Structure formats: structure tokens, C-alpha cells
Amino acid sequence: xxxxxxxxxxxxxxxxxxxxxxxxxxxxxxxxxxxxxxxxxxxxxxxxxxxxxxxxxxxxxxxxxxxxxxxxxxxxxxxxxxxxxxxxxxxxxxxxxxxxxxxxxxxxxxxxxxxxxxxxxxxxxxxxxxxxxxxxxxxxxxxxxxxxxxxxxxxxxxxxxxxxxxxxxxxxxxxxxxxxxxxxxxxxxxxxxxxxxxxxxxxxxxxxxxxxxxxxxxxxxxxxxxxxxxxxxxxxxxxxxxxxxxxxxxxxxxxxxxxxxxxxxxxxxx
Amino acid sequence: xxxxxxxxxxxxxxxxxxxxxxxxxxxxxxxxxxxxxxxxxxxxxxxxxxxxxxxxxxxxxxxxxxxxxxxxxxxxxxxxxxxxxxxxxxxxxxxxxxxxxxxxxxxxxxxxxxxxxxxxxxxxxxxxxxxxxxxxxxxxxxxxxxxxxxxxxxxxxxxxxxxxxxxxxxxxxxxxxxxxxxxxxxxxxxxxxxxxxxxxxxxxxxxxxxxxxxxxxxxxxxxxxxxxxxxxxxxxxxxxxxxxxxxxxxxxxxxxxxxx
Numbered sequence: 001x002x003x004x005x006x007x008x009x010x011x012x013x014x015x016x017x018x019x020x021x022x023x024x025x026x027x028x029x030x031x032x033x034x035x036x037x038x039x040x041x042x043x044x045x046x047x048x049x050x051x052x053x054x055x056x057x058x059x060x061x062x063x064x065x066x067x068x069x070x071x072x073x074x075x076x077x078x079x080x081x082x083x084x085x086x087x088x089x090x091x092x093x094x095x096x097x098x099x100x101x102x103x104x105x106x107x108x109x110x111x112x113x114x115x116x117x118x119x120x121x122x123x124x125x126x127x128x129x130x131x132x133x134x135x136x137x138x139x140x141x142x143x144x145x146x147x148x149x150x151x152x153x154x155x156x157x158x159x160x161x162x163x164x165x166x167x168x169x170x171x172x173x174x175x176x177x178x179x180x181x182x183x184x185x186x187x188x189x190x191x192x193x194x195x196x197x198x199x200x201x202x203x204x205x206x207x208x209x210x211x212x213x214x215x216x217x218x219x220x221x222x223x224x225x226x227x228x229x230x231x232x233x234x235x236x237x238x239x240x241x242x243x244x245x246x247x248x249x250x251x252x253x254x255x256x257x258x259x260x261x262x263x264x265x266x267x268x269x270x
Numbered sequence: 271x272x273x274x275x276x277x278x279x280x281x282x283x284x285x286x287x288x289x290x291x292x293x294x295x296x297x298x299x300x301x302x303x304x305x306x307x308x309x310x311x312x313x314x315x316x317x318x319x320x321x322x323x324x325x326x327x328x329x330x331x332x333x334x335x336x337x338x339x340x341x342x343x344x345x346x347x348x349x350x351x352x353x354x355x356x357x358x359x360x361x362x363x364x365x366x367x368x369x370x371x372x373x374x375x376x377x378x379x380x381x382x383x384x385x386x387x388x389x390x391x392x393x394x395x396x397x398x399x400x401x402x403x404x405x406x407x408x409x410x411x412x413x414x415x416x417x418x419x420x421x422x423x424x425x426x427x428x429x430x431x432x433x434x435x436x437x438x439x440x441x442x443x444x445x446x447x448x449x450x451x452x453x454x455x456x457x458x459x460x461x462x463x464x465x466x467x468x469x470x471x472x473x474x475x476x477x478x479x480x481x482x483x484x485x486x487x488x489x490x491x492x493x494x495x496x497x498x499x500x501x502x503x504x505x506x507x508x509x510x511x512x513x514x515x516x517x518x519x520x521x522x523x524x525x526x527x528x529x530x
Contacts, residue, residue, distance in 0.1 A: 244377050
């Protein structure tokens with residue numbers, strides 16, 4: 001893209017951010033939502049036949065796809081009886097004029113790691129169940145996500161997409177001959193099975209107010225964000241504060257309450 | 271990665287932890303400001319087994335030019351671990367973990383620095399972990415903050431950081447590696463601006479209840495303020511020494527590092 005266009009786009013974004021701030025100060029959001037209101041969420045399962053589980057999630061105009069592939073892999077030396085998960089996201093350039101092709105940047109890395117922690121630390125997947133042969137082979141569930149359209153709050157959209165894909169995910173049938181482990185294409189041994197449904201809820205701080213599910217223009221105006229992964233049985237499994245602003249301990253408590261309430265609603269859609 | 275340790279370990283016994291500390295006790299913390307002569311500001315920090323060196327360069331022109339912000343300085347924080355700083359040799363290439371830590375640590379410092387005074391510049395903060403035993407990111411941030419002050423960069427406040435969390439069913443301060451590996455371990459890196467208690471860095475992983483969080487945050491803020499005390503003392507010590515050297519003008523060391 002030409003630099004001139006980029007600069008023009010930057011200026012427009014700055015102007016829109018000013019409008020967002022002005023509006024929030026008056027207790028309103030530009031699109032008329034309440035401060036804690038999410039945009040419409042849609043979840044479509046099984047969007048890829050070849051994936052072992054997949055989903056496409058929209059959050060307003062934000063659009064994310066998640067696909068799971070479960071493959072035999074080597075166990076970590078310090079946990080020979082345990083399988084594992086791996087979470088990745090690519091900000092595809094088709095999803096935003098600001099995304100570029102290339103190795104994952106710090107935004108992508110942060111997002112993927114936070115979604116990973118929310119799932120992993122909730123212990124919703126029993127890694128012991130993913131053992132094929134102790135010390136030799138274990139199942140590794142790769143959860144790979146791709147942005148289709150970025151209109152803000154990719155954290156929550158990705159978290160929903162990852163969980164939606166996991167709820168569908170099945171472990172392939174395996175043929176073992178000596179040291180060779182071969183997946184039988186198109187056949188499955190069992191469902192992956194989730195003991196809990198951890199979901200991330202992100203609250204942004206704009207002009208000193210707490211605002212949920214920020215759209216892209218609102219993200220440009222935010223001072224900071226705080227994400228909390230919660231489970232249906234009252235646990236939290238991950239926190240992440242991002243952005244250059246700060247939160248008071250009281251605000252963090254409010255974010256936690258919001259996270260439990262919002263995740264409960266979203267969980268019904270899964 | 272794996273958190274399977276011997277489940278029979280008693281992480282807390284009679285109010286004492288595995289290493290003999292109380293529940294709310296920090297590991298020994300030593301901070302020294304101004305340890306590298308080429309850097310604009312620097313700091314060496316030892317916190318239990320953790321050993322960290324931080325250097326600050328800048329504010330200096332941000333390059334390439336298109337990354338410049340005409341309204342404020344950028345903070346470029348780079349957290350790196352030496353290959354020998356962990357039990358197994360670490361791949362020297364910066365990994366995803368280092369990338370994430372660098373990003374959120376830089377953001378944590380942004381709130382403290384008067385960035386708007388230095389448009390189009392970058393403030394580079396380099397932190398190298400030389401030895402580690404849990405809690406290196408908060409050690410890195412505490413060291414970076416002292417290095418920034420040492421560089422004379424105007425700040426609203428220090429950034430003080432500590433790890434808080436849970437092991438063996440108890441909420442505890444400043445977890446070490448054994449505690450971080452407990453089956454029920456929860457790790458909460460926290461950084462605040464100590465004067466206002468504004469939270470500038472907060473992460474958590476593990477399974478935590480809201481009631482436990484309430485205890486943890488209170489303990490974490492207390493811990494940060496203790497770290498703040500050590501940070502201030504390190505700076506005070508350095509400037510007292512500088513003053514002394516100024517009084518005896520024939521010493522060479524007084525010449526550099528100051529007044530930029």
C-alpha cells in the first residue's frame with residue numbers, strides 16, 4: 001500500500017477516535033450500544049470438512065475462523081504421559097488494511113498465548129487422555145485461527161471460535177505398526193471432550209469508562225484493555241492486561257464481574 | 271510447561287514455605303543503579319536466584335522514520351533470556367513468550383513515562399535475564415524502571431512489580447519455581463505505579479476463584495510497595511555517590527552518565 005494512503009487512513013482513525021471518546025464521555029457509544037453490550041454473535045460449526053473440528057464466529061463485523069487438527073506428536077521430555085495443545089492465530093492481510101503478510105507479530109503472539117492460557121489452565125482438556133504411548137507418542141491438538149475481518153475485539157472472537165471448534169473436535173483413528181503411527185483418514189476414534197468451557201471476555205477502558213466488545217474505532221480510542229477467561233463453575237483461568245493505560249483494583253473487580261456475566265451469556269450460544 | 275510435581279509435597283507447613291519463607295515474604299532483593307557505562311541508564315537486579323541486567327538508551331530518534339509518532343516517544347522493550355539462564359539450554363532465538371512479555375512490559379512502562387515530551391523518538395529498554403527461578407518478568411520490569419530513572423527520563427512514578435499467586439492452597443507472595451510447578455499453582459505477575467496503586471501490568475494463569483483474587487491483589491500491592499522501597503534506595507545510593515564524587519572533582523567517574 002502507498003504511504004500516502006496509510007497516512008490518510010491514520011488521520012481518519014484519529015478523528016474517529018476523538019469522536020468515540022467524546023461520545024463515551026456523554027455515556028453513549030457511536031453505534032448506540034450500552035457500555036457492556038456485545039454485538040450480535042453468530043457461530044457456525046464445521047466450516048471445514050478436513051478439519052477435526054472447526055468454527056466460524058462473527059462478532060458484529062469481526063469475523064474469525066478456527067480449525068483444529070489433532071495429530072500424533074512427540075511428548076515433552078518432562079511430561080511423557082501427556083498430550084498438549086498449540087494455539088496460533090494469523091492476522092490475514094485480507095482482514096484489514098493494517099495487516100501485512102509475514103511472521104507473527106507481537107499482537108498475534110499475545111492474542112494466541114492468552115487464548116491458549118485460558119483453555120490450557122482451565123484444565124478443560126485432560127492432557128493425560130491424549131497419551132498414545134508413554135514417552136513415545138501423544139496427541140497434539142493444533143488450534144489455528146485466521147482473521148477474516150477485523151472490526152475489533154479479536155481476543156473475544158478468537159476465544160469463542162477456538163472453543164466452538166474444540167467442542168466439535170474429534171480424535172482421529174490411529175493405526176499403529178511398530179514405530180509408525182498413521183491416521184486413518186476420515187475416521188475418528190472419539191470426541192475430544194471438554195470438561196469445562198473457558199471463555200475470554202475483554203473489557204476496554206475508554207475515557208475512563210469500562211466498555212465491552214470494543215469495535216475497531218473504539219479500540220483506537222482505548223487506553224487499556226483487560227481480558228479474563230472464566231469457566232461455568234466459577235473459576236478464572238487467565239488474565240491479561242494490555243495497552244498503555246492502567247486500571248484500579250476496583251475496575252479490575254468490575255471487569256471480572258462483567259467477564260463472568262458475559263461469558264455465561266455467550267456460552268449458551270455454543 | 272508441565273505442572274505435574276509430586277502431589278504429596280506440602281507447599282506450606284506451619285506458615286512456612288519450602289524455602290523457609292513466610293506466606294507474605296519476598297525473596298532477598300538487591301538492586302544497583304548505573305552499572306553499565308555506555309548506556310544512558312542501567313540497573314543490575316538480583317531477586318532470589320533471578321539475575322537481571324537492564325539498560326536504557328534514549329530518548330533517541332526512532333528509525334525507520336515511518337515508525338515515529340509525532341505526538342510522543344515510543345517505548346521499545348526487549349526482554350531476553352540468555353541461553354544458559356534456564357535448566358535446559360534455551361534456543362537463542364526470541365520465542366513467543368519473550369515476545370509477549372516484551373510487549374506488555376513496554377506498555378506497562380508507557381503509563382509512567384512523560385512520553386509526550388519526546389515526540390518522534392524511541393526509548394529503548396533492553397533487559398537480559400542471566401539466571402532464572404520464576405518471576406523473571408517482574409524482575410525485568412522492576413530493573414527497567416530503575417534504569418529509566420537512572421537515565422534521567424522524566425517519570426510520573428516508578429513501576430514496581432512482583433509476582434503473587436497460589437500454591438498448596440495458600441495465597442503467597444513472590445512464587446519460586448518449585449511453587450510455580452505446584453499442581454494447583456496460580457501465577458499472577460503484577461506491576462503498579464506505587465503512589466496511586468494504578469495497575470499497569472496484570473496477567474494470571476492457573477485456576478483462581480474471585481475470593482482468592484481479592485486476597486492476592488491486596489498482597490501483591492503490598493509486595494510492589496516493598497519492591498518500590500528497594501528501587502528508591504538503589505537510586506538514592508547512586509545519587510549520593512555521584513554527589514560525593516562531585517565534591518571531589520578529581521575522580522573520573524563523576525564525568526559520565528549525568529545531565530543529558
